[in-house]
Amino acid sequence: MATVTRAKIPAQEFALYETLRAVPDVEFECERLVESGEGVVMPLLWARGADPETLNEAFETDPSVSNVRLVGEFDEELLYRMNWIEQVHLVLQMLTTLHATVMDAYGDDQWWHLRVLFPDRAALSRTNDFCESRGLTFEVVHVREMRDDPVGRFGLTNEQYEALTMACERGYFRVPRETGLDALADDLDISHQALSERLRRGTEALVEETLLISPLTGRR
Template sequence: MTTIVIGSIPAEEFALNHTLESVPEVSFECERIIESGDDAIMPLLWVRNADEDLLEQAFEEDPSVGAVTQLAAFEDERLYRMDWIRHVRLLLQMLTHSDATILEAYGRDGAWRLRVLFPTRDSFSGTHDFCHEHGLTFDIESIRDMEGEPSGRYGLTDAQYRALVEAVRRGYYDVPRGRRSRKSPRTSTSLTRPSRNAFDGGPSR
């Protein structure tokens, strides 16, 4: 049964730890996460509450970050594309081995908080075992099965919930492990850009 998991990861075990320490007021919201190779992730990130010069200096000094490109800038937020090249083992395991979909991801205050859709309970168990084997922290806040539950229980809109349920029923997440070409980037994205209230505004410490 398809399962939605909410959990948090300490920033020191994840990407952008240096940036979060150097610019403590900054907050990140992932618009999209793309697997760009065997050991790299390419996220699109909305960035808020940060001076642009201080932020980009922190990006340059951050060992987890490769190429960075600013795609858009507005009065109170900016959109960046970048390569995460360190501390991405957990995300790669979710995307490539557990066939998971990252519905939402927020980073601030020294932690990242994720909402992840796993196609089965067993696929989530694989991620849990991976964390234990590699000494990674994924603190679980909630685990909920989708079938028969109202959308509001997951912080999804009715349209998002119906789309996810339909995708499950059509077998969208039933791709056998190893069937995807590793040469083709695999994208995980939310159905619509979530509001900040939909996920309690970001990670809790």
């Protein structure tokens, strides 16, 4: 069964480390990360915390990147296309040999946080073996199985899914609200407190699985 794995990699073992050293306030987030077929990783990358001029100077002296192009500038965020050409052995292994998908990646000057969809647990084990054999770090933070239903895709329990969907369908999240916790709790045959906890925990799980890239920040 496919698994969603949250893991982190030390910044010094990954692409853009020299840029992160030169501009320690910058944060990077990958919108998309694919392999070119030529041993090159091509991310679509958001940058926050630095201006274009400062970043361009850092990119020019960073041996891990090439063909950097600024494709959009939005308030405090910059969107880049580039090639990662060094420090990407682990990502290439996951994308090519193991047929994994890097769903999200967020980096600062300390760590890169990745969320990776592996086709099965064997692929995750082979990733760990690959890192051990090459002295690389892949620190697994959390692993969960991904089923083909909404509950499995978003990390919810069946009870959380039922509570959230019912609350949405009956207008609990609308402004103004069209129903209250007491009415929903009666229909689910649980207490007001139990329903409140299910909604909070379910909402937290949805935010973590769809919006947050790392413990520090996130965007969509």
